[in-house]
Amino acid sequence: MRLDKINRNILSLLQEDARITNQELAKKVNLSPSSCLNRVKKLEELGLIGPYIGVVNLEKACRSIMAIITVKLQDQSTEGFQNFLHCAKNVPELVDCYTVSGSFDMILRVAAADMIRFNQIVDELLDIIPGMVNLSSHIVLSTDKPFRGYALDSLLEE
Numbered sequence: 001m002r003l004d005k006i007n008r009n010i011l012s013l014l015q016e017d018a019r020i021t022n023q024e025l026a027k028k029v030n031l032s033p034s035s036c037l038n039r040v041k042k043l044e045e046l047g048l049i050g051p052y053i054g055v056v057n058l059e060k061a062c063r064s065i066m067a068i069i070t071v072k073l074q075d076q077s078t079e080g081f082q083n084f085l086h087c088a089k090n091v092p093e094l095v096d097c098y099t100v101s102g103s104f105d106m107i108l109r110v111a112a113a114d115m116i117r118f119n120q121i122v123d124e125l126l127d128i129i130p131g132m133v134n135l136s137s138h139i140v141l142s143t144d145k146p147f148r149g150y151a152l153d154s155l156l157e158e
Helices: 005-016 022-028 033-045 078-088 115-128
Strands: 065-073 094-099 106-112 133-139
Touching (some): 022 033, 078 094, 078 115
Antiparallel strands (some): 065 106
């Protein structure tokens, strides 16, 4: 689907505030509320937006440890990757998982309750393919620029 200027504006505004009312959104993009709602529904159907989630501020909600883990698999087969990913996705504290190019195969972001649970998670990841997984853990000391959306203006330029 080609995104016209109105759809790009809708995406940007929803990215900034997913709780904006349809009335307010329609006003900001110069559409009638019904036309705006139809566009939003079409963007949702196409998978361009959603799911909508609330971002919890863990620092205010509870004690936690955020860590970045880099993964290098000894077994470079598709089956090895799929096995690791399948098992890793079952770790509830694993909040992001990226397969990457370069000197390691994956980057994981983990939010654990404490160091005891973090160490258990590391052990679980190492046990997926015993002796075939190398991990490097990096405890996050501060989040200096949290994710707040994509730079759609530059990414969606025509």
